[in-house]
Amino acid sequence: MKMSGAQMVCEALIAEGVTTVFGYPGGAIMNVYDAIYKQDGFEHILTRHEQAAVHAADGYARATGKVGVAMVTSGPGFTNAVTGIATAFTDSIPLVVISGQVSLSLIGTDGFQEIDAVGISRPCTKHNYLVSSLEELPRIMKEAFYIASSGRPGPVLVDIPKDITAEMGEFNYPKEVNIPTYKPSYKGNDRQIKKAVDAILNAKKPLLYLGGGVILSNSSELVKEFANLTQIPAVETLMARGIMGYDNPLLLGMPGMHGNYSSNMAMSESDLIISLGARFDDRVTGKLSEFAKYADVIHVDIDPANIGKLVDVDYPIVGSVKDVVEKMLSLLKHHINPDRYQPWREILDRYNxxxxxxxxxxxxxxxxxxxxxxxxxxxxxxxxITSDVGQHQMWTAQFYPFDRPRQWINSGGLGTMGFGFPAAIGAKRGVPDKVVVNFTGDGSILMNMQELVTASEYKIPVINIILNNHFLGMVRQWQTFFYDKRYSETDLSFQPNFKALAEACGGIGYDVTTKKEFDEALKDAIKQNKVCFMNVIISRFENVLPMVPAGGALYNMLLEHKDK
Amino acid sequence: MQEVRRVISVIAMNESSVLARVSGLFAGRGYNIESLTVAPIPKSNLSRFTIVTKGNAKVIEQITKQLNKLISTLKVIEQDENMVEKEMVLIKFSSNESLSDIKALCDAYNGGIVNAGENSVIAMVADESKRVEYFISAAQRYNPLEIVRGGVVAIER
Structure with missing residues (x-):
């Protein structure tokens, strides 16, 4: 069938099963927006900033497991989107971002709203395309969705010059993808898996170190089954909260800089770390030379570049957590003796x-x-539960009773303030039957507060709980601990009226200073079913503890901070 | 860990921006490029990159893994002893220098004089990098006007 490039973009999105696109129009992408106007295969949510469009698509992807889609125009539209793309990249979230570009004949002339989008996004996308002819557009759209969602997921940018979206041509959407240079391996090497299983059977103090890859590969149930069968204790990284379920006795907690004591001691004293979809981030390991000194390491990761990058690995296994754990389970089933690890569990219980x-x-x-x-x-x-970035994020990761994967959505790797609210909008759109709460701070919320308008217009009832300490709290905490209380530019005493701000944009505002007020406000917010800002005044100088000071060893935790 | 020199060959799709993907990866992750040559592989839609880099074993491993991870990359070959490695150099001398001496020097390095003009002659040598360096230092006594080195190319035996 003959159609315009713009229509092809819409048809491709529909063929990929896309039902929601987050975006913001502009000159170079107008042809596509004209085609969007004429179709009814998917809805378009107009955010009030391109960064928020990408975060919303990201939140949608994290909550649903589907590929999130965002659409922006060229130049500033694209550069505004970059923070969103980089956020998704660092956390391996599958996104397709479509950006308009100036016409082919104008590329390279410093045209109006021209910027080298593929150049800028190269280090923060899994792959990117500048479409150079209409013929290749359908294939590129197909590849973009495939690359974004396969292997180690990530964002893919498709940058389309304006004349290509206007041009008419034959639309044949490919059924299959054939990229000879891209073949992710899921299976895992049988011999390595066998060796790893033997190591588990011979270990005395094994530990499951669970990362975001468990959630991305939809293998939480499998991993839980593995833990329950073997009775091996587990720690969940910031990206992995919810896998084991908060009340699972095998779950120690979260390891790392703000991890709990037993998790960090387990890492430090374990003799076999079984890393599933985690990547030994510096916020988890602390001082590398002191990290897990007594442990052999099994590292299961779909991205070979993660294996051996930071920590020496004894049992490297390139593959999907799902395939590998399935195989491990079948090998272990009849040989495992969970009592073997009982003394180890007792030690950890004592630490706890x-x-x-x-x-x-x-x-x-x-x-x-x-x-x-x-x-x-x-x-x-x-x-x-979504969050922004800072103290409130760590407190939420520590204290919320997460019960299932995809319940907890936060910018773990890049640490993007302003992520939480638009991500919550995307999550709510993707999973409308759940209440969506964004824990945020008085610093972070202002970085995408314009999304109050989006949430009001589309009736997306996100509950924003602003844990307001009138500080840029995490930086303030470091200043207290490590900078002799020189509170350089972290005092946020000058604030907007959050309640009035929410109301001005069609939402609801609450001012909360007591437990009673909080209960009433939350009850009302759930009932009202409207976007809201809950301005909760909290103790000003509360610190996130325990804390492993940057560059310190995991076992050297600050457990409390006494003000001198 | 000890730093080593490594020759890495990359076979990648011959498409726009693939050079930027490869060189950007080195720049962004702080890897070192000593030399880089690229040319299309005949009768294919592929290009061959030959990269000379330096780093400890861990860095070299990351470089090859990160190169492999690029969607456009078909194959990454970490070259070992079992390769033939050549680099080219062109040196321009004034015609006033002793041409027979220069010719004799070129012969010692399996090279020759490839162009002779009114004011200058151009000598060429293609050899292993170390030997190219020896040739350049030996050429100093004939007051070279200009020296142009090509990057390394390598092929498995």
Whole structure:
């Protein structure tokens, strides 16, 4: 069938099963927006900033497991989108981002709203394309979705010059992808897997180190089955919260800079670390030369470049967590003796009893940890929780009772402030029957607050809980600990009226200073079913603890901070 | 860990921006490029890159893995001793220098004089990098006007 390049873009999206596109129009992408106007195969959500469009597509992808789609125009439209693309890249989130580009004849002339999009996005996309003829457009669209969602997922940019979206041509959408240079391997080497299984059977202190790859490969159930069968204790990275379920006795908690005592001690004392879809990030390992000194390492990762990058690996296995764990399970089933690890579990239980995660509650002022726990009590597994970046993010990761994969959505790798609210909008659109709560801070929320308008217009009821300490809290905490309390540019005492701000944009605002007010506000917010800002004033100088100071060894945790 | 010199060959799709993908990877991750040559592979839609780099074993491993990870890359070959490696150099001398001496020097390196003009002559040598360096230093006594080195190319035996 003959149609324009713009129509081809829409037809390709429909063929890929896309039902929601987040975006923002502009000159170079107008032809595609004209085609969007004429179709009814998918809805388009107009965010109020291109960065938010990409974060929303990202939140949608994380909540649903599908590929998220964002659309932006050339030049500033694209550059605004870059932070969103980089955020998805670092956390391996499957996205297809479509950007307009100036016409082919103008490329390279510094035309109006021209910028080298493939050049800028090369280091922060899994792959990118500048479409150079109409003939290749359908194939590129097909490849973009395939590359984004296969192997180690990631964002793919398709940059399309304006004259190509206007040109008419024959549309044949390919059924299959054939990229001879791209063949991700899922299976895992049988011999290596066998060796790894023998290592597990011979270990005394094995530990499951679970990362975001478990969620990305949809193998949480399988991994839980593995843990339950073997009775090997587990830690979940920031990206992996929810896999084991908060009340699973095998779950120690989160390791790393703000991990809990037993998790970090388990890493430090284990004799076999079984890493599934994790990548030994510096926030997890602390000082590398002191990290897991007594452990052999099994590293299962779909990306070979992750294996041996930071930590020496004894059992490297390139493959999907799903395929590899399935094989491990079948090999282990009849040989495993879970009692073997009982003494190890007892040691860890003791560590847990010695220094559990804790905070001092107060009757005078709200504590952020209480607020998070309270939401957990009220909403529990019925909510999807997103967050921005900073102290509130760490407290949420520590104190919310996560119960399932894809329940917890945050910018773990890049640490993008302003991520939470638009990601929550995307998540709510993807999973409308769940309550979506964004825990945010008085710093982060302002970085994409314009999305109040989007959420109001489309009636996307996201509950933003602003844990307001009138500080850029995480930086303030470092200044307290390591910079002699020189609070350089972190005092956010000058603030907007958050309640009025939400109301001005068609949402609801709440001012909360007590537990009672919080309960009432949350109850009302759930009932009202409208986007809201809940301005929760919390204790100003609360710190995230425990803490492994940057560059320190995991076993040297600051467990409390006494103000001198 | 000890730094080593490595020759890495990359077979990749011959398409626009693939050179930028490869060189950008080195720049972005802080790897070192000593030399880089690219040319299309005849009768194919592929290009062959020959990259000379330096780094410890861990860095070299990451380089090959990251190169492999590029969607446009078909194959990455970490060259070992079992390869033939050549590099070319062109040197321009004034015609006032002793041409027979220069010719004799070129002969010692399996090279020759490839152009002779009114004011200058051009000598060429293609040999292993180390020997090219020896040739360049030996050529100094004839006051070279200009020296142009090509990158390394390598092929498995």
């Amino acid at each position: 009893g010695l220094h559990p995660l804790k905070y001092e509650d107060s009757d005078e002022v709200l504590k952020p940890q209480w607020v998070i726990q309270r939401v957990g009590e009220i909403l529990g597994k019925d909510a999807i």
